[in-house]
Amino acid sequence: MAEDNEKVKSALEIALEKAQKLGGMSSDEKQKLKDENLESVGLALSKRYLKGLPVRDVEIELGKYKEDQKTIVTYLLSYLANEIDMGDPDGAERILEAINHFAGAPAAEKIGSLLNEYRSATEKAWQKNQQTLEAAKWRELARLGISGSAIKPAIEGSPEWVEARQQLHSDYQKRLEGIKSSLQAL
Amino acid sequence: MKLVGDFYAYLWPGVTMQEMMRYGNNCNSYLVANALPKSKHILVDPGQVVNETRQKCLDRLISEMKKDGLKIEDVGLIINTHAHPDHYGASEEIRKMSGAQVAIGKEENEFLKLASGEMSQALKSMGFEMPEIHPDLYLSEGELRLGKDLVAQIILIPGHSDGHIGIYWPKEKIFMGGDLVFDGSTGRVDIPGGSAEALKASIERIAKLDIEYLLTGHQYSSPGIIKGKEQIKHNFEIIRREIFPYL
Numbered sequence: 525m526a527e528d529n530e531k532v533k534s535a536l537e538i539a540l541e542k543a544q545k546l547g548g549m550s551s552d553e554k555q556k557l558k559d560e561n562l563e564s565v566g567l568a569l570s571k572r573y574l575k576g577l578p579v580r581d582v583e584i585e586l587g588k589y590k591e592d593q594k595t596i597v598t599y600l601l602s603y604l605a606n607e608i609d610m611g612d613p614d615g616a617e618r619i620l621e622a623i624n625h626f627a628g629a630p631a632a633e634k635i636g637s638l639l640n641e642y643r644s645a646t647e648k649a650w651q652k653n654q655q656t657l658e659a660a661k662w663r664e665l666a667r668l669g670i671s672g673s674a675i676k677p678a679i680e681g682s683p684e685w686v687e688a689r690q691q692l693h694s695d696y697q698k699r700l701e702g703i704k705s706s707l708q709a710l
Numbered sequence: 711m712k713l714v715g716d717f718y719a720y721l722w723p724g725v726t727m728q729e730m731m732r733y734g735n736n737c738n739s740y741l742v743a744n745a746l747p748k749s750k751h752i753l754v755d756p757g758q759v760v761n762e763t764r765q766k767c768l769d770r771l772i773s774e775m776k777k778d779g780l781k782i783e784d785v786g787l788i789i790n791t792h793a794h795p796d797h798y799g800a801s802e803e804i805r806k807m808s809g810a811q812v813a814i815g816k817e818e819n820e821f822l823k824l825a826s827g828e829m830s831q832a833l834k835s836m837g838f839e840m841p842e843i844h845p846d847l848y849l850s851e852g853e854l855r856l857g858k859d860l861v862a863q864i865i866l867i868p869g870h871s872d873g874h875i876g877i878y879w880p881k882e883k884i885f886m887g888g889d890l891v892f893d894g895s896t897g898r899v900d901i902p903g904g905s906a907e908a909l910k911a912s913i914e915r916i917a918k919l920d921i922e923y924l925l926t927g928h929q930y931s932s933p934g935i936i937k938g939k940e941q942i943k944h945n946f947e948i949i950r951r952e953i954f955p956y957l
Contacts, residue, residue: 665847674849674850675854676847676848677846677847678819
C-alpha cells in the first residue's frame with residue numbers, strides 16, 4: 525500500500541513538473557509534447573489490441589480523446605502495420621481487421637492481397653527451386669558418405685534458398701512499406 | 711569411454727542423487743568413430759553447451775572425447791534423437807567447430823517451429839530455453855547408410871516427443887533410444903508433443919528388437935547403459951509392470 529502511495533505521488537509529481545515546464549514552453553514545443561503523448565497512446569492501444577483487446581474497446585478508449593482521435597488512430601495504424609510479418613499472413617489477420625475498421629476496406633484489402641501475392645510467389649519459387657536444391661544436397665551428403673531411405677534433405681536453410689527468399693521478401697516488403705505510408709497519410 | 715568396436719559412450723554424471731544435484735541435467739552422448747569418409751565421426755545427442763547448474767557440458771564432452779583420442783573437429787554428422795535442448799543444444803556450436811551436418815527427426819522440426827513461435831512462452835515456463843538449430847537433413851523411418859559399410863535403422867518412436875527417433879544398429883545390436891526408456895523408467899510425457907499411449911506403443915515396438923546394448927538418454931539415478939539381452943528384456947518387463955499403469 526505504501527509503495528502504491530509512492531507511485532501515485534511520484535506520478536503526481538511528474539505531472540506537476542510537466543505542468544510547470546509547459547508554462548515555459550513555446551507553442552511548437554507544446555505541440556511536440558502533445559504529439560509525443562498521442563503517439564504513446566496509439567502505441568499502447570496497438571499493443572493492447574494485439575494482446576486481444578476487442579476493437580469496440582479500442583473505440584471506447586479513443587472516445588476519451590475527442591478531437592485527437594484521428595491523430596491517435598494514425599499512430600495506432602502505423603504501429604499495427606509495422607507488426608505485419610510478410611511471412612505470417614495468418615498472424616496478420618487481426619491487424620487487417622483493425623485496418624479495415626479504422627482505415628476502411630480498400631486499405632485492408634490492398635495489404636491482404638499483397639500478403640497473398642507474396643505467399644503465392646514464395647510457393648512458386650519453392651516449387652521451382654526445390655528439386656535442384658534437394659539434388660544438390662543429396663550430392664553433398666553422398667560425398668560425405670551419408671545416404672539412405674531415412675533421409676530427407678533439409679533445404680529450407682540452404683544458402684541458395686535463404687537468398688532467394690530474402691530477395692522476394694525484400695521486394696514485397698518495399699511494396700508493403702508503400703501501403704503503410706498511405707495509411708499514415710490518412 | 712569405449713563401449714564396443716567403434717562405439718563410444720559419454721555419460722552425463724547422474725547415477726547417484728548427489729551427482730544429479732551437483733551436475734544438473736544433460737543427456738548422454740554417443741559416438742561412432744571413423745564411420746564416415748576422412749575418418750569423420752557420428753555424434754548422437756551432443757547435449758547442451760552449458761546447463762542450468764552452469765556446468766560446461768560441451769567442454770566436458772570434448773575433454774572426455776580427447777581421453778579416447780577423438781576430436782570434436784572430426785565430427786561429420788550430428789544426429790539428434792529429439793528436439794529437447796538437453797539433447798540437441800550444442801549442435802550448432804559443434805557445427806561451427808567441425809562443419810558437421812546436423813540431423814533431426816522430420817516431425818521434430820515441426821515442434822521446433824512451434825517452439826520458436828506460439829509455444830515459446832509455455833516452454834519457457836517449463837524451463838525450456840530453445841537454442842537455435844538449422845538441420846541439414848531430416849530423418850524418418852528407414853535406412854541410414856554411413857560410410858562404406860555401416861547401416862543403421864532409423865525408427866520413429868513418438869511418446870516423449872512427437873518426432874522422436876531411435877537409432878538401431880542391427881549388426882552391432884545397439885539401440886540408441888534417447889528418452890524412450892531408462893533403467894527402470896521411461897521418458898516423461900507431460901511436455902508439449904508428449905503422449906503416453908504413443909510412448910507405450912513405441913516401447914513395445916523396440917522391445918521386439920534384438921538388442922545387446924540399450925543406450926539411454928540419461929542416468930536419472932540409474933545407469934545409462936543396459937547391457938545384455940536378458941537385462942534389457944527384464945527392464946522392459948519392469949517398465950510394463952511398474953510404469954505403464956501410471957503413464
